[in-house]
Every structure is written in C-alpha cells, then in structure tokens.
Amino acid sequence: RYNTSNHQTKTATINVPSNATASGSCSRAFSSLDLSFEPGNFSLLLKFAPTPQVKPYPSKFFLGYIRLRYREDPTIFIGTATPDKDVDLVANFLALFMADVGTYFRCNSEIVNLFEGVGQVSFRDTKIQPFAVEGGKFGKESVCSEDPPPTTTKPVPPRGPNGGVIAAAVVVPVVVIIIGAAGFLYYRKRQNKASPYKTLN
Numbered sequence: 001r002y003n004t005s006n007h008q009t010k011t012a013t014i015n016v017p018s019n020a021t022a023s024g025s026c027s028r029a030f031s032s033l034d035l036s037f038e039p040g041n042f043s044l045l046l047k048f049a050p051t052p053q054v055k056p057y058p059s060k061f062f063l064g065y066i067r068l069r070y071r072e073d074p075t076i077f078i079g080t081a082t083p084d085k086d087v088d089l090v091a092n093f094l095a096l097f098m099a100d101v102g103t104y105f106r107c108n109s110e111i112v113n114l115f116e117g118v119g120q121v122s123f124r125d126t127k128i129q130p131f132a133v134e135g136g137k138f139g140k141e142s143v144c145s146e147d148p149p150p151t152t153t154k155p156v157p158p159r160g161p162n163g164g165v166i167a168a169a170v171v172v173p174v175v176v177i178i179i180g181a182a183g184f185l186y187y188r189k190r191q192n193k194a195s196p197y198k199t200l201n
Contacts, residue, residue, distance in 0.1 A: 031130035099142035104129035107144035
C-alpha cells in the first residue's frame with residue numbers, strides 16, 4: 001500500500017518476473033536467496049536456518065527472515081506522493097517453509113507474510129531446499145499442510161470415436177531457478193511461460 005498525492009491509499013501488486021537475478025550464499029548454519037529485478041530496484045531476500053538436532057529426530061530448516069527493498073517508481077506506484085522513495089521492509093522471527101534438512105519443501109497453496117500493515121509477500125507453487133543438497137538434485141519431498149491430500153478417485157477411461165470425451169493431459173510449463181553451486185535449490189512455477197532449468201553460479 002502507498003499514499004497518493006491526492007491523499008488516497010492505493011495498492012500495487014508486483015510479481016517477481018521469471019528473469020529476476022538470483023544470488024545467494026550458504027553454510028551449515030545459514031542459507032540465503034536474493035531475488036532482484038527492475039523497474040523499481042526490487043530486492044527480495046530470504047534467509048533460512050536449521051534447528052538444532054536432537055537425536056534421534058532430524059534437524060529441520062525454516063524461513064526465518066524476509067527483507068523487501070524497493071523504490072517507489074512512479075510507473076508502478078501510480079500517483080505516489082513520494083516518487084522514488086526508498087522503502088525497506090523486514091519481517092523476522094518467522095517459522096515458514098519448515099521441513100526436515102535433506103528434504104525439500106513443496107507447497108502449491110498460497111503462503112502469505114504480512115509487513116505490519118504496509119504490504120505482504122505471497123508465495124505460490126513453491127519448491128525449495130536450502131540445505132544438504134547432494135549432486136545438485138532435490139531430496140525427498142515434504143508437502144505443506146496447506147495443500148489438500150491427493151485424491152484416490154479412479155481415472156475415467158477414454159471413450160471411443162462414437163461419442164464422448166477422450167481425456168488429455170494438460171502440461172503447465174515452468175520457470176525454474178537453481179543455485180546448485182551454493183547448495184541451494186529454489187523452484188518457482190510460472191504459468192504461460194516455458195523455460196528450461198537454469199544453473200546460477
């Protein structure tokens with residue numbers, strides 16, 4: 001949300017583009033992913049950490065910190081009262097995207113984090129593994145509680161040429177960002193655009 005020059009409050013919705021620049025760093029105790037894009041000098045920083053391991057239970061990872069920085073570009077924030085103002089929003093002490101270390105977190109549902117009434121960051125169709133990446137591949141899947149369990153309904157068999165509908169598979173193309181060299185895998189699904197897997201060093 002932002003204030004306009006005629007004393008109104010408006011909302012701007014910005015999607016992270018598929019060509020956002022991804023960078024990051026990692027260690028055994030810390031992992032980060034930074035997505036930056038223009039216009040607006042946007043930077044979305046995500047920081048992950050593992051929980052202490054208490055045997056025999058595995059350590060878990062979680063998203064504990066989100067930082068969103070941007071400039072109120074008047075081409076995006078139409079009529080803003082503070083054009084080109086630098087905004088810096090931070091949310092910490094979080095416990096999002098929690099899963100066992102060595103697995104990846106997947107969630108097709110929307111997960112929302114609020115910034116104290118100023119704005120929000122929404123995650124959808126997310127697949128992420130910030131620790132214990134082996135061979136540049138995702139580990140075992142850990143599904144979020146927000147996603148409904150898979151159905152067990154029987155498929156409808158195709159019907160012949162004398163009438164009826166023949167089932168066809170619909171493939172949703174994806175855009176994927178992978179930081180393999182840093183030991184961090186990140187996946188974003190985008191509709192209506194197709195792109196192969198990318199490795200960013």
